[in-house]
Amino acid sequence: MSVRTLPLLFLNLGGEMLYILDQRLRAQNVPGDKARKVLNDIISTMFNRKFMEELFKPQELYSKKALRTVYDRLAHASIIRLNQASMDKLYDLMTVAFKYQVLMCPRPKDVLLVTFNHLDAIKGFIRDSPTILRQVDETFRQLTEVYGGLSAGEFQLIRQTLLIFFQDLHIRVSIFLKDRVQNSNGRFVLPVSGPVPWGTEVPGLIRMFNNKGEEVKTVEFKHGGNYVPAPKEGSFELYGDRVLKLGTNMYSVNRPVETHMSGASENLASRTQESIAPNPLAKEELNFLARLLGGMEIKKPSDPEPGFRLNLFTTDEEEEQAALTRPEELSYEVINIQATQDQQRNEELARIMGEFEISDPPRRSASKGDDLLAMMDELSLC
Amino acid sequence: MVAADSAGPEDPGVRMFRRESSIPLRCSAAALCNNLSVLPLPVRNLTHFGVVHGPSAQLLSAAPEGVPLAQRQLHAKGGAGVSPPLITQVHWCVLPFRVLLVLTSHRGIQMYESDGSVMVYWHALGSGDASPVQAVFARGIAASGHFICVGTWSGRVLVFDIPAKGPNVVLSEELAGHQTPVTDIATELAQGQDCMADVVTADDSGLLCVWRSGPEFKLLTQIPGFGVPCPSVQLWQGTVAAGYGNGQVRLYEASTGILHVQINAHARALCALDLAPEVGKLLSAAEDTFVHIWKLSRSPESGSIEVEHCHGECVPDTQVCGARFCDPSGSSFAVTGYDLAEILRFSSV
Numbered sequence: 001m002s003v004r005t006l007p008l009l010f011l012n013l014g015g016e017m018l019y020i021l022d023q024r025l026r027a028q029n030v031p032g033d034k035a036r037k038v039l040n041d042i043i044s045t046m047f048n049r050k051f052m053e054e055l056f057k058p059q060e061l062y063s064k065k066a067l068r069t070v071y072d073r074l075a076h077a078s079i080i081r082l083n084q085a086s087m088d089k090l091y092d093l094m095t096v097a098f099k100y101q102v103l104m105c106p107r108p109k110d111v112l113l114v115t116f117n118h119l120d121a122i123k124g125f126i127r128d129s130p131t132i133l134r135q136v137d138e139t140f141r142q143l144t145e146v147y148g149g150l151s152a153g154e155f156q157l158i159r160q161t162l163l164i165f166f167q168d169l170h171i172r173v174s175i176f177l178k179d180r181v182q183n184s185n186g187r188f189v190l191p192v193s194g195p196v197p198w199g200t201e202v203p204g205l206i207r208m209f210n211n212k213g214e215e216v217k218t219v220e221f222k223h224g225g226n227y228v229p230a231p232k233e234g235s236f237e238l239y240g241d242r243v244l245k246l247g248t249n250m251y252s253v254n255r256p257v258e259t260h261m262s263g264a265s266e267n268l269a270s271r272t273q274e275s276i277a278p279n280p281l282a283k284e285e286l287n288f289l290a291r292l293l294g295g296m297e298i299k300k301p302s303d304p305e306p307g308f309r310l311n312l313f314t315t316d317e318e319e320e321q322a323a324l325t326r327p328e329e330l331s332y333e334v335i336n337i338q339a340t341q342d343q344q345r346n347e348e349l350a351r352i353m354g355e356f357e358i359s360d361p362p363r364r365s366a367s368k369g370d371d372l373l374a375m376m377d378e379l380s381l382c
Numbered sequence: 383m384v385a386a387d388s389a390g391p392e393d394p395g396v397r398m399f400r401r402e403s404s405i406p407l408r409c410s411a412a413a414l415c416n417n418l419s420v421l422p423l424p425v426r427n428l429t430h431f432g433v434v435h436g437p438s439a440q441l442l443s444a445a446p447e448g449v450p451l452a453q454r455q456l457h458a459k460g461g462a463g464v465s466p467p468l469i470t471q472v473h474w475c476v477l478p479f480r481v482l483l484v485l486t487s488h489r490g491i492q493m494y495e496s497d498g499s500v501m502v503y504w505h506a507l508g509s510g511d512a513s514p515v516q517a518v519f520a521r522g523i524a525a526s527g528h529f530i531c532v533g534t535w536s537g538r539v540l541v542f543d544i545p546a547k548g549p550n551v552v553l554s555e556e557l558a559g560h561q562t563p564v565t566d567i568a569t570e571l572a573q574g575q576d577c578m579a580d581v582v583t584a585d586d587s588g589l590l591c592v593w594r595s596g597p598e599f600k601l602l603t604q605i606p607g608f609g610v611p612c613p614s615v616q617l618w619q620g621t622v623a624a625g626y627g628n629g630q631v632r633l634y635e636a637s638t639g640i641l642h643v644q645i646n647a648h649a650r651a652l653c654a655l656d657l658a659p660e661v662g663k664l665l666s667a668a669e670d671t672f673v674h675i676w677k678l679s680r681s682p683e684s685g686s687i688e689v690e691h692c693h694g695e696c697v698p699d700t701q702v703c704g705a706r707f708c709d710p711s712g713s714s715f716a717v718t719g720y721d722l723a724e725i726l727r728f729s730s731v
Contacts, residue, residue, distance in 0.1 A: 167579070206645045
């Protein structure tokens with residue numbers, strides 16, 4: 001599908017991650033300075049120039065599992081530590097939120113406005129750090145350059161690619177359930193009222209023309225929805241009114257982060273099958289991760305500040321319970337990779353592994369390839 | 383299910399279609415346009431359905447009650463890459479002497495016997511002069527006489543000459559008319575007249591090309607787009623029906639390209655059109671969760687094409703991605719939705 005999808009996927013999921021971390025930092029009463037430093041560290045890693053260069057190269061999308069590793073590393077680019085259950089929950093919330101936004105996009109092109117909403121909010125988090133602001137603006141410039149000239153058809157392909165990435169993900173999120181935008185089966189509510197997309201007429205009219213192009217007859221019909229015209233088009237400029245609210249921060253002190261986990265029972269059989277089957281392409285994914293993560297510059301532990309644990313759950317008991325009761329098909333732990341014994345891992349991978357800051361040593365380290373695997377398995381256990 | 387609209391004024395309040403039991407799928411449908419192919423087999427009282435999941439496609443045949451009898455999973459050939467190649471469309475092509483199932487993907491074109499059991503032909507797509515930012519794929523499938531036409535990412539339409547039996551499929555022609563990826567192709571049986579338009583191709587820019595098929599295809603006319611893709615197109619008695627990304631359905635005279643009808647039909651992008659040729663019924667389905675059924679006719683005075691709204695069906699919370707009539711008289715239709723692991727069926731009351 002579209003090889004232009006990864007930057008949008010990464011930036012929007014990253015934006016959602018920051019919203020959630022920000023809310024949890026507040027909920028855990030982390031002092032303002034410390035919380036700001038966490039967000040600053042993550043955002044400057046996320047928008048690192050070299051990393052963005054890798055990200056913007058035309059490429060296919062990778063599995064949800066491979067991408068999760070990138071966010072694992074990103075979250076741990078700061079002094080916070082997330083255990084497996086909290087990291088799972090964080091990734092679930094991020095993916096469900098962005099899936100919702102992609103599904104609701106009035107036009108395929110509006111996925112760009114959703115991205116801008118995330119970037120606008122990210123700029124709010126780092127408004128006191130001009131250096132990082134410049135990094136984000138640089139990414140904004142890249143987005144405009146790459147996506148500004150794409151046709152509606154190309155955006156449609158991007159949206160289809162994103163929707164295929166999110167297909168069969170039916171995790172219920174309480175904030176969506178409360179807002180009645182998600183049904184109890186995990187499917188989203190699709191409204192049949194409100195403004196139509198920019199460039200679309202309110203349905204309900206048939207116009208007929210003669211051979212000379214003159215309108216000879218108009219007939220109304222009852223469409224069944226209750227739509228109104230689009231107010232105006234959102235701004236695709238660096239600063240401007242995006243009009244669209246999708247992608248803005250939906251969490252607040254009064255709207256905490258919560259998830260209900262639901263096993264995707266309807267597709268259980270097929271999903272299980274997929275995860276058991278050895279994945280011959282995993283080596284490619286490792287190379288992708290190596291390249292992408294290679295661009296992420298993590299600061300050496302010169303930082304004397306001790307790390308602290310962030311909990312995505314209200315209590316430690318809930319977190320433990322979640323780890324025990326997580327449906328198997330939603331687990332990111334087990335990875336079937338056949339290529340682990342491959343000794344010719346590139347030097348890049350070795351370099352990355354040398355940089356990894358994992359407080360516990362990985363359990364096995366037969367080769368560098370294994371190390372990265374171990375990281376995918378174990379990073380969040382630290 | 384909510385009936386958005388009842389029948390015409392003579393018949394207010396009467397539901398035209400009711401929901402039948404749905405057919406379970408092993409995997410959910412992918413968010414692709416025209417993501418449902420239907421092949422009615424009246425002799426055996428069966429209907430074949432084909433739906434794309436993503437890297438795989440599912441074929442199944444069902445009895446009238448919707449009980450799936452035989453199932454088959456097809457995969458895209460040519461798996462070199464980071465992730466398994468994605469399928470873009472499956473479609474049954476009814477040729478004079480045989481029926482072939484055609485599968486298009488990001489790697490190439492696969493042609494199977496109608497039950498999907500044997501692959502009779504494989505055409506690999508070359509990336510040719512594609513830039514690295516260009517996605518390479520085939521999309522848009524239709525049969526015209528003994529030809530099968532398949533659209534591609536580059537805008538070229540490949541015309542394959544299909545033998546009455548056996549695997550000796552020949553790529554006979556490449557049609558250049560489109561500059562952007564082909565989205566859909568529609569055909570109808572030429573009725574013997576000269577200069578009869580019998581093939582129409584659509585693309586991502588909304589451009590339509592109208593052709594006359596034959597040993598050499600002839601481009602008759604081009605109908606310009608207006609900045610939105612045309613994901614689905616149909617051809618009926620010399621009239622082109624085109625569904626667009628802005629929710630509109632437009633009807634053009636195929637031979638001249640003159641616009642005769644413009645319907646503000648849907649609130650979101652169109653994803654499928656279908657025709658019941660025996661009765662001139664047109665079905666339109668869109669991402670706004672609605673399926674509409676229209677009656678096409680020719681004005682007795684002017685001879686120009688007219689249209690009447692017959693039925694609207696809301697499929698709640700379903701981003702529709704495929705919809706087809708299940709019989710040539712348009713008395714039943716089936717619908718697929720993104721992320722939905724079933725085929726919904728409706729039939730007239």
